[in-house]
Amino acid sequence: MTASESTLTRERIVDDLAEMLGVGPDELGDDVNVLDMGLDSVRLMSLVERWRADGSVDVDLVTLAEVPEVGAWVRELTGRV
Secondary structure, eight states, X not given: XXXXXXSOOHHHHHHHHHHHHTSOGGGOOTTOBTTTTTOOHHHHHHHHHHHHHXXXXXXXXXXXXXXXXXXXXXXXXHSOO
């Protein structure tokens, strides 16, 4: 499955991140660094496994950790800007 075939949407990514971080989705703009917001490696791995289990098999932990901004994740995971 390529990023363009991903089952993930912007809304799903932001909602899952907000749930993991215990914040509202409206607090996670494109420029927000999720590591600075408190996302640790264990929760990142949990998100990656959740998304893979739901069909987004191309989710790459290393890529997400290297550029931990919400907007970058949306572009990477959905193939959309």
